[in-house]
Amino acid sequence: MSFSQERLYQVLLAPQISEKATYVAEKNEQVIFKVASDATKPEIKAAVELLFKVEVDSVQVANVKGKVKRFGRSTGRRKGWKKAFVCLKAGQEINFVEGGAA
Template sequence: MSTQQFSQERLMKVLLAPQISEKATFVADKNEQVIFRVAPDATKPEIKAAVEMMFKVSVDTVQVANVKGKVKRMGRFVGRRNNWKKAYVCLAAGQEINFAASEQG
């Protein structure tokens, strides 16, 4: 599947942010994967196309996980954080995404 199937405008809205955490760093080092927070309605082919378009890398596979929002309390009021979706993007051998460099250019 190529980038041409999806509108460029849609692909710009699929990736919301890189997921920076201790687990994400461990996964990145061990499996050459990068974790992104993505739009709740994003599909695997859309995520793959968006990463390839934005970072100019070749993507091997994409795995997605729906994350349930935590229940939080403010005094006697109980609320919930929003549910969100994250994508584990496995890059092709020898590829890497450097977030520090990509923000400047």
């Protein structure tokens, strides 16, 4: 499958960096990304391979529901989003800190 490069640049929104994400990264050699809500697994795989020059083994996705929050008397809901667990092939890794200020 071939995707347009413009679309692939819009698929990945941000890396998900949290305590749980760090644990998953160390244990399962996976990286977690916040992705566009209409992104598909093949698109996510192609985008990660294009942007980070690594080989992707598999992709799992999860839809995260937005939390219900109160604003005074009324209640509202935050927007839901999609999370992608990207499993890299053996020996591959993505370093987000590379090139940062010392």
